[in-house]
Amino acid sequence: MPIRISLPSCLALVSAAFLLIGHPTSAQQAEAPAQRLGLIPLPREVKTSAGTYSLPQKISIYAVSPEERNVATLLQGLLAPLGKTVTLTSSRTAAQIQLLTAATPNPEGYQLVVDKGGVRITAAGGAGLFYGAQTLLQLLPARPVATSLSYVRITDEPAFRWRGAMLDVCRHFFPVEFIKRYIDFLAAYKLNTFHWHLTDDQGWRIEIKKYPKLTQVSAFRKETLIGAQQTFKKPEDFKYDATPYGGFYTQEQIKEVVAYAKQRYITVVPEIEMPGHSVAILAAYPELACKPGPYETWTMWGVNEDIVCPTEPTFRFFEDVLTEVSALFPGPYIHIGGDEAPKTRWKESAAVQDIMRREGITDVEKVQGWFNRRIEKFLANKGKKLIGWDEILEGGIPTSAAVMSWRGEKGGIEAARAGHDVVMTPTTNMYIDYGQNPQPHSPFEPLMIGGYLPLDRIYNYNPLPKELTPDEQKHILGPQANMWTEYITTPQKVEYMLFPRLLAVSEVAWTPAARKSYAAFLPRMGQHFARLDAHKVNYRVPEPLGLDSASLVSQGGKALFTLRSLVPGAQIRYTLDGKLPDETTELYTKPFAVPQGRQLMVRAVTIAPNGRKSPPAELLVK
Structure with missing residues (x-):
């Protein structure tokens, strides 16, 4: 097992990167549909059009070949949290979700289409169909509050064989x-x-x-x-x-x-x-x-x-x-x-x-x-x-x-x-x-x-x-x-x-x-x-962005801080006395300023909607 070598500590310029979001490049504008859909990893090509398709209470998945049926069985289990009845069928006309096999340039590539006819995932084999199914799951809400899908056409394939x-x-x-x-x-x-x-x-x-x-x-x-x-x-x-x-x-x-x-x-x-x-x-x-x-x-x-x-x-x-x-x-x-x-x-x-x-x-x-x-x-x-x-x-x-x-x-x-x-x-x-x-x-x-x-x-x-x-x-x-x-x-x-x-x-x-x-x-x-x-994953809640030297703005002898959270719906709580912020400390609602010229420890935490807290972001202001 390779022994690890300690790396020198350095501040990530996260907040600086985040600021770029407000001024998208032409490449970012081209990826706007993928951005709105929140897909990870980013697909090769995403095209959206007006309209939505609603999955009914009883969902049928069309699958014929062994690979198609394997993916359909997995998808059946993955769709179970929607609270709908999901079955497999060999009748294409009766299916809301169709798994189809056809030649593609990359054996792991796929195409996913959502339109008035339902959902169609096409790939050369099981791997591509499976990745298309994973993308379909990301198009659905995280919790079963609705099952409407925007009309979309996604063409995708991986950059590397070994991931x-x-x-x-x-x-x-x-x-x-x-x-x-x-x-x-x-x-x-x-x-x-x-x-x-x-x-x-x-x-x-x-x-x-x-x-x-x-x-x-x-x-x-x-x-x-x-x-x-x-x-x-x-x-x-x-x-x-x-x-x-x-x-x-x-x-x-x-x-x-x-x-x-x-x-x-x-x-x-x-x-x-x-x-x-x-x-x-x-x-x-x-x-x-x-x-x-x-x-x-x-x-x-x-x-x-x-x-x-x-x-x-x-x-x-x-x-x-x-x-x-x-x-x-x-x-x-x-x-x-x-x-x-x-x-x-x-x-x-x-x-x-x-x-x-x-x-x-x-x-x-x-x-x-x-x-x-x-x-x-x-x-x-x-x-x-x-x-x-x-x-x-x-x-x-x-x-x-x-x-x-x-x-x-x-x-x-x-x-x-x-x-x-x-x-x-x-x-x-x-x-x-x-x-x-x-x-x-x-x-x-x-x-x-x-x-x-x-x-x-x-x-x-x-x-x-x-x-x-x-x-x-x-x-x-x-x-x-x-x-x-x-x-x-x-x-x-x-x-x-x-x-x-x-x-x-x-x-x-x-x-x-x-x-x-x-x-x-x-x-x-x-x-x-x-x-x-x-899925009850114990992820690390990211710290608030904006408490690092790269984002510090001096204005009239004061340091001005603009904080952001990467977690939607989260609170940011902060302190100016070096104490660890919690649910009882100051709630961040707008940018704040602190005097420069004397040492002051600013700390802030993200409190996610589920109540879990991030480690503190902190910056010593001098």
Whole structure:
């Protein structure tokens, strides 16, 4: 698992972007229909016309082929909150919603038409029909107060083939029902890849029948570190909760999740870490180490120097594991990690020295490349493609292997130039376990790993590096957001870190960069909070806009503040004495001024219609 590097804190120029909304560019004016409809991700083309179509109390969905019927069945469930009777039919004339298969330029593209004849979604196959159905749901109100649809014609397709999100279940474990909910989140915003990080030093989470001790021993740790490890300076700072922790997914549960994702046109990519991040394996099978044990499943975070030894028993172990894994996951890729593998133990090992002499390897760091190439060949024989973090480039790997560029874009650029397919997932833009507050370890945010990744930095990311030629850019499969869980202990906290940032990720993955506008995205995003409320999502309520140095206006010795909320129907409450605003403090109704020349802490919070509050926005006026 890639370790994260703390980013320098900086203020997002959110309010400045928001001000642009009042002066739309010609591109924004062209997207006016999409803006009014609040669609995320932004479709390629939206045309509206006068008129509305009202869905009746009894709705029939026309679907004939297996893919059409799969999407119709899903849509039937998704429309259930409307309180209407929804059935499937093979009679096109009797249907209010028609799912139709026809050739389209992009296999995931679709066309959605609403007119006096009802709703028609046309696509080349199930994926496009499903994405059209998700757009249809966004055309309907968040709550079942009405079912009238404006006449519209939408033609749409994604910018990237790989639109991914990862969830680490090793540091903290999440039940199957939440994994399905996470998949639903991805599906709702047209992401098509779920990267499931299943093994690491702190826990092995997948049943392997040939190695039962992986779930008897490696899936559990005796206790967990308390607090933010990155802030500890002395050994006595390290304290533990003395509570055993663990869990794993049975193979039947894995199959259940994979089938659930497949039905929603999401490919599951499992990650089985090797050769690093493997001390949990050694806790159960110490004979795979370079030096005698005992070992235990790790109770800390970070990088452990104890890793498997690259000997024949280790290869047999991983080949056996990957044989079972390959049978469980029908997708083309198996992720092997490949990152953060210290060679301390290998340098000390006589067995590794023998391997180096036999294979003609002069640098112990290159042994990992030899290891990876053997695993790549084995996976190829199983009909699978190897994918790994960008460290796999360092020891040499065939171009048939794909690369995830996490340490910035350098590895991805190098890989694409060499002919590898690449997923762009740099820490600087795609690590959504990073903080959402410019203040490191803010007391108003839950405990997290640190760093700062605001919404605008995600949204403005372009996965196509300008350093690459057009032909080289063809190797960029797409972007992926990563959710590591050292400090993310519950499903509710996953949701807090995920939303609303997933909406920005969605548009990075689906909408061409030239058509994106952060200023235009913000009001569309605002329309989705009611949808998140309807699904009881524990999203992070955004702070009020306008309390940052970029928006400060000096006038006659006073600082003038104009505040805005991104949440429709929300209140803004503020204080001028540094206290934390709440429901009892001053209600913002119009711009206010404060005197300059003496220090004054201004704080403001958003109070959403559901009563939940944002962290405070704050600015020290001098």
